[in-house]
Amino acid sequence: MKTTCKVISFEYQTSDIFVFKVKCNENVEYKPGQFFMLSISGITYDNKLKKDLCMPIKRAYSVSSIRNEKYIEFCVKKENEGTVSLALSKLKIGDTINITGPYGKFVLKENKKDIVLLAIGSGITPIMSMLRSIVKNKIYLNKKITLIYGNKEEITYKDEIIKLCKDKINLIFSLTKINKKVTNCQTIFNRITISTLEDLNIDYTNSNIYMCGKLEFIKNLKDSFKEKGISKENINFEIY
Ligand SMILES: Cc1cc2nc3c(=O)[nH]c(=O)nc-3n(C[C@H](O)[C@H](O)[C@H](O)COP(=O)(O)OP(=O)(O)OC[C@H]3O[C@@H](n4cnc5c(N)ncnc54)[C@H](O)[C@@H]3O)c2cc1C
Incomplete structure (x- = not known):
């Protein structure tokens, strides 16, 4: 599923790790441990010949919240030379991001160990x-x-x-x-x-x-x- 979400909170947890919450246009289901692909408009691969074909750059980010909350929370390490994490580190309340997913099999198993x-x-x-x-x-x-x-x-x-x-x-x-x-x-x-x-x-x-x-x-x-x-x-x- 692909949806657009609005940033509703943003805070640094440490000097280089920040947490932000987003509210999505649609109800998004996911399991603890799964991740979404995130992109921000304007952060695209360069296509000097065909500007309208510039593809958004996407990166995987796990979810730190749980499904019943009214928001999705992400926790990201800012890479000073990184593309998407650096752009995410500049998000402000009210900005939008796009997410697709959820993906991943890193989820709690149901056995009794x-x-x-x-x-x-x-x-x-x-x-x-x-x-x-x-x-x-x-x-x-x-x-x-x-x-x-x-x-x-x-x-x-x-x-x-x-x-x-x-x-x-x-x-x-x-x-x-x-x-x-x-x-x-x-x-x-x-x-x-x-x-x-x-x-x-x-x-x-x-x-x-x-x-x-x-x-x-x-x-x-x-x-x-x-x-x-x-x-x-x-x-x-x-x-x-
Ligand atoms: C399933 C999954 C889940 C993930 N979940 C999270 C998460 O919850 N939180 C999180 O913080 N991360 C997570 N990641 C990592 C995340 O997807 C990104 O890889 C990370 O944020 C870096 O992306 P970026 O675009 O900022 O950096 P990129 O632009 O991809 O750069 C990555 C690194 O390469 C270096 N670099 C870039 N260009 C050059 C160059 N030309 N020469 C030399 N070095 C260069 C940069 O310094 C940077 O450190 C996850 C990854 C996976 C696979």
């Missing part, structure tokens, strides 16, 4: 949608759920994540640029690897694992899980 959520940076976006859905709809809360979220020093969605996880979800922050806790939550000061899970006694062997972030982060963990004999069906990921 424990859940391990692993994210770095803006990779929290689809995980945030899953987390909001788990807590709001009270699903899977009889299972052991762990979230490990890695950042350099600033934590996107910090206060909401702490609130959502309180007493329900085992939450661990990982910080790689500083050596000081920025919350009262359990914090490690290393990159997230399979050793992190083992050191923290997280039983990933009988869990559905969902991870999102840059290629190197996903590849490293995916290879380690494979080496440990974890079945492919239990390893779910989205690469940014």
Whole structure:
């Protein structure tokens, strides 16, 4: 489905990650973890010969909200040399964007396993949608759920994540640029690897694992899980 949406809020979560909400012209259905292709009018591929054939540049962005809300929320990392993320970073309330979708199979599975959520940076976006859905709809809360979220020093969605996880979800922050806790939550000061899970006694062997972030982060963990004999069906990921 393709629709036009109006920006209704915009705020920076950290120095380079911003969150914005849009209201769409039509009712849009999606599952936590899915993404849309976004484009902005005026941000097009150059066609010097036929100006009217300039195609809009589209990029994939996951949804961080859940379906029942009256808006769709996106969370984007501003790439200083990037095309679409930079244009999105300049959005103002009332501006419009175009979306097509939803797409993607990075969604919560309906089996009865424990859940391990692993994210770095803006990779929290689809995980945030899953987390909001788990807590709001009270699903899977009889299972052991762990979230490990890695950042350099600033934590996107910090206060909401702490609130959502309180007493329900085992939450661990990982910080790689500083050596000081920025919350009262359990914090490690290393990159997230399979050793992190083992050191923290997280039983990933009988869990559905969902991870999102840059290629190197996903590849490293995916290879380690494979080496440990974890079945492919239990390893779910989205690469940014
Ligand atoms: C399924 C999916 C979901 C995603 N969801 C999200 C999300 O929720 N949030 C999010 O922030 N991102 C998400 N992404 C990533 C997003 O789609 C974009 O790839 C990202 O925002 C960068 O796009 P851009 O147009 O700003 O940068 P691009 O213009 O594509 O540039 C990408 C990088 O290349 C560099 N670059 C560009 N041109 C040059 C050049 N000529 N020479 C050297 N370097 C150059 C830029 O510095 C930039 O860092 C997702 C990706 C996928 C596949």
